[in-house]
Structures are given as structure tokens and as C-alpha cells.
Amino acid sequence: MRRHSLWATHLLLSTTCLVMLVPFYWLLKTSLTGENLFSYPPALLPDNPHIFYYVDAWYSIPFVRYLLNSVVVSAIVIVANIIFNAMAGYALTMDFKGKRVVILLLLSCMMVPYQATVVPAYLLTKELGLLNSHLGMALPLMSTIVCIFMFKASFAAVPRSLIDSARIDGVPEWQIIFRIMLPLSQSAIATNVVLAFTWSWNSFLWPLIILRDDNMQTLPLGLANFLSVVEDTSGALYAFCIMVLIPGLVIFLLAQKQFIQGLTTGATKG
């Protein structure tokens, strides 16, 4: 009876997975065949697939340049996220006066829509002289409140005695964070890396606002430009979409285990 129910569960989950994957399959199929998305009756299997649309997309835009820009911005965002979020998360595990107010302030900031912060962020970036630069593109994503709380939850799971003994040995606070807390919070780091990478990789509005130079554009902007030129449902457009998707997908699949662990760490703790 139990075995029967397990099979039924797996069948249901597999069917759900397949349904969820259909849009991706269709994207991939169109990128390999170039057929019209709205053709009727739709063909389930690709007819005469080839990779030439990928070649078209590769040469139609400066893909490597855009890819490099996206990678540089994502790398800055990931490194900054781990450093700043770990520091903030560590501070929030300590007891200090006004801690509740700080937490409330952080939580309330999460309720402000991103679009409402764009103008002040632009003015600030301009004053810092970071418009049209990689650092400027990374600036708003260099610390995120969700990830601060993720580090807080992960650090809270580390025994307090470990921190106390490090202090007794004279280890400075910053070394406690980077040499004791972070190595014990690998799943939080992985989650942070995946989230920071995804947000930065898909960031569109902010780069669109602060960039002037074509050579500084990232992949989502390149995709938007490409879309404005190739308005029909051509295979090259979908090939470009796949090329933009692949790095994020690879990073997620590689860090999948830690990502899930990081999301559930501290789920049952305060």
C-alpha cells in the first residue's frame, strides 16, 4: 500500500515537473528550429534542428562584451554581498541597545518598492561619480536585507561558546566573522551567492538608467536591444534567451544543495 502511494506521489511530481519544464522546452525547441511560436498545429518534436541561430545571435551583438560586463557586475555583487551581509548579520546576532528598532527598520525597508528608490539611488550614484561604471551597476545590490537575515539565522545556529572562546583568545570581531562564522555557514553563503547572482544577472531597470555607453551594457539590456531589432519570433531571439539563461542555470544547479540548505537553515529557530 505504502509502495503504491509512493509511486503515485512520484508520478504526480514527475508530471508537475514536466508541465513546469514545457515553456523551457519550447524555448529551446524554437531556438533550434526557428519555427513560429504560434504555428498551428504545434509540433512537439523539433523538425530539422540546428545551432545556427546561436551563431546568428553570437555575431549579431557583442555577446562576449555583454557577458563580461554581466560577469564583472555579478562578481562585485556576490563578493560585496557576502562581506556586508555577513557583517550585518553578525551584528544582529549580538545584543545591543535598539536592536529591535534596527530590525524593524530593515524589515520596513523591504516594503518600499524598488522603483521608489531609483531616483535617490541615481542621485547618490551620480554624486559618487559612479554612473556608467561596473561599480555603479553593482551598488544597489551590494547588500540585501533578505540575505542579511539569512546570515543572521545561520550565525544564530553557531554555538555562542565558540564566539566567547575566540574572544577570550583575543581574536578581533572581524576575524570572528570571517574566520569562524563564515566557514560554519557554507549553506548561507551558497544561498547568498545564488540569490545575489540571480538578482544581479537579471537586473534590468538600474543598468538601463545609469548606463550611457553601449560597451558597458549587460546581457538583459542586450536582450532588450536585440528584441527591439528582431521583433518577430525568430530563432535567433530565443537562442539569445537561452544563452542569457544558461549561466544562471549552471550556477543554480551547481549550488543547488547548499542553496536549499541555506534557505532552510534557521527555519525552525528564532
Next chain:
Amino acid sequence: MLHSALYTLFCNRFAITFGVFLIITAGWNTIVSFNDDGIIKGRVVAADGKPVGGATVTLLNKELLVTVLGSRAMTNEQGQFTFTHHNSHHIWLQAAKDGMGETPRVEFRMYFKGQNLNIETPLSFAENDTKGQ
């Protein structure tokens, strides 16, 4: 100790994935560097299969939205033509000769720009084609 450190550094799925990616990229670039002289060779034949000398072969570069004229070449007595230094990955070829008209445009897609191409199927004038006379 060193062995263990190297094992930890290189024997994980991150290092293996990006390592494989680097090897594929290096391999692909090697193949490209040996085959990107931009040479296209082919033949032009009449409807009966005999080589056509003195025909003009036009190479058109297909860009994403438009097709632009690339270059022209003449066939020799054996009907052979050669283009050098082409810099495209998507081309059309068409041959024309006074008194024989034009061959149909034939599309060729390549895996990288300037790929050397040896066209096996010759460009063929259709029988009784008098277009372009």
C-alpha cells in the same frame, strides 16, 4: 598535505564544470583558428552537368535583417571559383553568365565567421533559364 589541498581545490563539481567548459572553449578556438581563412571553393555547372567557365559568382552576406553584397569571383575553365577572406557566417551564392541566366541563390550557414567552405554540390544553371540575358 599538498595532495589533499589540490584534491579539495580541483575535485569538486564547480572546478570540474568550469574546467570542462574551459577545455571545450580552448578546443573550439583551436578548431576555429585552423579553419577561419575565409576560403570558399565551389563549382558552377550547366544543366547538363558540364562546367561553366567565365561565370560570375556573387557572394551575398546575410546579416540579421538584411542581405548585403560581399564580393564576386569568376569561374575558370573547369567551372571552379574561389573566394578568399570572406568574413561572414551566413552567405548566399549565386552564379550568372550572359546567355545562360542565373543559378538559384543557394544559402550556406557556417559555425563561425570566415569558416573555410568546400562546396560539394555545384551551383547549377537550370535548363532553358534565360533570366538576366
